[in-house]
Amino acid sequence: MKEILWHGRGGQGVVLAAQILAEAAYLEGYGGVTSAPTFGPERRGAPVVASTRVSRNPIRTVAQIEAGDVAVVLDASLFGMVDILGRLREGGPLIVNTPSSPENLGIEGCYTVATVDATEIAVASRLIVGGMPVVNTPMLGAFCRVTGLVTLDNIERALKRKMASDAAGANFTVVQAAFEKTIVREKEKERHG
Amino acid sequence: MADVRILTGNEAAALGVKLCRPNVVAAYPITPQSQLAEILSRYVEGGEMRAEYVRVEGEHSALTVCISASTVGARTFTATSSNGLLYMHEQLHWAAGSRLPVVMCVVNRGVGAPWSIFNDQQDSLAQRDTGWIQLYCRDNQEIIDTIIQAYWIAESLYIPVMVCYDGFVLSHTMMPVDIPDAEEVRGFLPPYKAHTLLTPEAPRTINSVLFPWRRPNPEGVLCDGYMEMRYKLQAAMTRAHGVIQKANDDFAGVFGRDHGGLVWKYRCEDAELVFSGMGSIANEATVAADLLREEGIPAGVAGVRTYRPFPREEAAEALRSAKALVVLQKGLSYGYEGCLTSDLKAALYGTPLRIPVVDVVAGLGGRDVKAREIADAGRDAWKDLQAGKQGNRSLWLNCYTGEDHAG
Structure with missing residues (x-):
């Protein structure tokens, strides 16, 4: 089972991103998928977490994820506020929306780090909702690129199941752009002995 | 071809209700049930569901509307949570005493005080003696399927049914749900026939004061x-x-999914350490049983799906090979023990099974319950058993109980 944590701020669409991934993973043939928001009240701008679980078999757990296999960060200003690495298994990957390169992000420890400027991609595509660039869907493109867990085709199908066709089309454009522009720095090989 | 959608528990419940074609829905929104009430009102407003949606000022009235509508021959639905259910308490007795087959979803939530919007099962457990049938669901597939069965059960017996599912952990978590075909549901569930139909043509007094004799x-x-x-x-x-x-x-037989009826079993055939519970915590226990099996401990789960009527014989049968029982529950009878613990102990009375029972109160007010924590509780029970300790124990899982904790 793969456990994915989505970190963002209220209003950035972490819950929807977690849902679209669950949808895409099901279309990919994973029989077990779940997605959950952080339970309780949510406030615009406050740090929020959503999760997706993906498994070949039906999932029987609804407990909160202690440490995920993948962390996707929609807002790099959360580092220092939220213990993102504390809830990520060693190795990662950690996928961050930032103009920085993985090397310049200053992540210590043995993690695969990937970065993409999802905000810039959304602005360039004029994909702006309520005055905010849409960063959740481009991060799905980055997720595909880094993990290979789901294909872009199934992200597109999932978008069509979750939103109206023109919105799905516009969002898939930024998914593809983010897929292309994601920079990945593989974790260092574990040293033995 | 199967119509599988990725849905929250509330979305699954709403689709289940729509498939059962109720005539009247009355509900008052309360977290975590709100989404269910909202979707149903949207179905009615959009013409997807030919029902009357009665907006009410509170839960007592919501159930009163269902009682009245059921009395004039309508199939009815309501849903609530927590203090909303407590507010219905008087009318719960009335619906059962009037033998009206109302179906209600209880989206389980802790009760105040202190306020909690999060999940436990104290709300529905506290309605145990109202004369309603109570069914508890493990996952979102079971929610939609159980609602359809609930109408069939209620209208066969003229007893109201609560379909209980855990707030947030099921109501707000998305998972794949196979949507039953509408025509097949129509075939499975015949139209509601009232036992005593109140009409303007045949006015009568119903439920007037009865004398002791x-x-x-x-x-x-x-x-x-x-x-x-x-x-x-x-x-x-x-x-x-x-x-x-x-x-x-x-x-x-019709839909190809068997949820176990009254008691469902997981790896129980040869299990010596058996967990029991209701709803999602019992599903979590199946993961714990797998963890313990990997260590060589023969663990299994006997999940209670039907809490009232209590499946005394089915539970005892499921525990046949058990040498220790660990009961996980999200609610208790204050001053005694977990409600399910008492019921299971009573079910074992008079059987040859004399086994230690560990009463575990867990997950109150939404406290997370992880499979590894359930496995820890099971491992402790197993060690006690190996050490020859035969007594019953109580514990509050993952809870700070101060210096006085008796262990």
Whole structure:
């Protein structure tokens, strides 16, 4: 089972991103998928977490994820506020929306780090909702690129199941752009002995 | 071709209700049930569901609307959580005493004080003795399927049914749900027939004051007294065992999914350490049982799906090979122990099974319960058993209990 944590701020669409991934993973043939928001009240701008679980078999757990296999960060200003690495298994990957390169992000420890400027991609595509660039869907493109867990085709199908066709089309454009522009720095090989 | 969608528990419940074609829905929104009430009102407003949606000022009225509508021949639905359910308490007794087959979803939530919007099962456990059938769901597939079965059960027995599912952990978590075909549901669930139809053409008094003894009516026919009426409810509850099992089996025949009827079993055949519980915590326990099996501990789960009527025989049968029982529950009878613990102990009375029972209170007010924590509780019970300790124990899982904790 793969456990994915989505970190963002209220209003950035972490819950929807977690849902679209669950949808895409099901279309990919994973029989077990779940997605959950952080339970309780949510406030615009406050740090929020959503999760997706993906498994070949039906999932029987609804407990909160202690440490995920993948962390996707929609807002790099959360580092220092939220213990993102504390809830990520060693190795990662950690996928961050930032103009920085993985090397310049200053992540210590043995993690695969990937970065993409999802905000810039959304602005360039004029994909702006309520005055905010849409960063959740481009991060799905980055997720595909880094993990290979789901294909872009199934992200597109999932978008069509979750939103109206023109919105799905516009969002898939930024998914593809983010897929292309994601920079990945593989974790260092574990040293033995 | 199967229509599988990725849905929250509330979305699955709403689709289940729509498939059952109720005539009247009355509900008052309360977290975590709100999404269910909202979707149903949207179905009605958009013409997807031909029902009357009655907006009310509170839960007591919501159930009163269902009671009245059911009395004039309507299939009815309501849903609530927590203090909303407590506010319905008087009318819960009334619906059951009137033998009206109302179906209600209880999206389980802790009760105040102190306020919690998060999940436990104290709300529905506290309604145990109202005369309603209570069914507890493990996942979102079971929610939609159980609602369809609930109408069949309720209308076969003229007993109202609560379909209980855990707030947030199921109500707000998305997972794949196979949507039953509308025509097949139509075939499975015949139209509702009221036992006593109140109409303008045949006005009558229903549920007037009864005297302690039986008495002839004006036509000279000897009629039930209060106690006979109440006995009939209990007798119907006894018949409910078979009806609930038949609903489960017939449903499985048509739709291919068997949720276990009254008690479901996971790796129970040779299990010596058995967990029991209701709802999502029992599903979590199946993961714990797998963890313990990997360590060589023969663990299994006997999940209670039907809490009232209590499946005494089915539970004892599921525990046949057990040498220790660990009962996980999200609610208790204050001053005694977990409600399910008492019921399971009583079910074992008079059987050859004399096993230690560990009473575990867990997950109150939404406290997370992880499979590894359940496994820890199971491992401790197993060690006690190996050490020859035979006594019963109580514990509050993952809870700071201060210096006085008796362990």
